Amino acid sequence: MEQIALALFTCLILAVISKSLSLPPIPFYILAGIFLGNSGLKIIGADEVFHFLSQLGLIFLLFYIGLELKPERIRSRGSAFLIAGFIDLNINLLLGFFAALAIGFSYYEAFVVASAFYISSSAMVIASLIENKKLILPESETAVWLMIFEDIVLVFLIFIISTEMQHPFVLILKVIAVVCLLFAIVKILKRALLKLLQRDDELPVILTFSAVLFAVFISKYLDIPEVLTVIALGSALSTTNPKAFERISRPFKDVFLVLFFFFFGISIEFSGNLSLMQALVISFVAIISKLFSGFLVGRAVHGSYSSGIEIGTNIIARGEFSIAIAAIYGSGIVSATVTAMVILTSIVGSFMAKYSSKIKAGLARHFKS
Template structure:
């Protein structure tokens, strides 16, 4: 019953946000916050909603893996590395420092930095398409930054994993899984690709099962489910049809994840204030890293500003990391920061032309007064 109502709320929100071309991710989270235990108390998280939420993030990560074709990535590795490097260095360290200053210990500061370093691929790519920016070179760099971040996510999941009693053994298991993925990514699509071309229920059922296999891996081998999901996706990225099959599953479960996540969060005043500070730093950080990346790769500060403005929005990955590994006030803080940056980020990306014009006028005035 609860799920049907949650779904209905999300359908309405999705339709409204599409109509006004606003990002839908913050809408789902805000609705969850309002209806959930911290708000009106109409919904409470239970076992079923937890399972659905977990399925949602696993689907998302599996889908990310599917889009990371090892062969195509390695052809562009130079571009991807140079585009994503400053973004990582600047944003991760900035948020880490602010989190430590706010009184978090190093493990939690590392988690907050991991969560808020990563932009929302969903919002960022959608605004590039909707705001018709795909002709520009800057947009390509933005896309490479997103790919770089997708790869770093896999690493951050491993590094944030708390249940590591035996670090060497754990790392060994992760390495074996990674090596297996690499070795099998050439064979698996040929071996089982045919299963996804059938006309019966096998393709959908099998795709759904493979996507969720990560959870089973976590139980048997104690490897983080999210990491396994990305690796399984990578391994099967050669099967084009699989992406089409899994997309509707991902859409449904991920939307419900945002909503159920919102329900489970109790926004504290402290968290909210810290969230505001983190949001401001997160926005400034992306603009700075964008400026430097643009100056470095396209020899233009204005291109850099465009890159920065386009990458401000945080979203699904931040929420996933804080959902999977967070526990205390950092959950409130990151949630608040995501809601703020996603809305402001979408706005900045939409109005980047105007902002660039005023920025260059300001720069001219500044240099003429000098």
């Protein structure tokens, strides 16, 4: 108990500091976990309860993401959404994969690293667009929708990574069955759910919490990744009243997710033969790769290089999803690599996003002269 309280208080203080410096708090939570946990001072150890709460953080994050994936909303997006999404996917997944292979990971590990490498942090990208007051720019719209595209791809990436442990055919049947089941249940109960959500007592909260835990239970029972079930549940419930579910699940997500990052930091062990150099190489490539893909997206969607720089500089930060992928599937060495990448890209990314207009102006001068 005191471990969790200590962890949360440490994170609270760090969040205050990082926000006053306009830096994303996630890398600080992880660093705090590293310093106070197994690889550091060993003040805070991880017990069962801590582990469970941190799992809840991940689960509520993914549920929340699922709520944003409204099927009809995505269907109505135009071709620009797909073009931007595919450019971003191809460049980053391939570059990440080959960079990881080049520094000595196995094929499976390289794929996990590449997935973490590909997926930007929606939370950080969105927070920085708001913070830096860029929402009027058409490029920020592209960037925000790119995050949605990445979230959809995340589902497939997790699916592919999971086929390492199970036969893909069996897994796909089970996943399709669960997705159909969830959507069907929500469809049948839609009226009752909407009515329940309107109440202002504790029932909507109990409903949300138990629905999410129920999805986890189904996953355990059928042996499919709970990540997929929870996202599917969120997406199914987004057809009812997603705003209400977001409002209710947000406090759970906010608190438990902090514990998730901290816990991830505690459990990292730097005992593998990952050299600092390798981690730096991957992080550096991760920054270049997003700048490059953003640049191409800007050219393709907005027809200008300067839009490309704007998009590229805004999507560098990797965060919660990369950590999630590493936490679920990564070996120690993969986790350590991804951690280094998240810390570096999120901090560099936040500065580049802040000074994107200066970068654009500087480059424009450079190319004119």
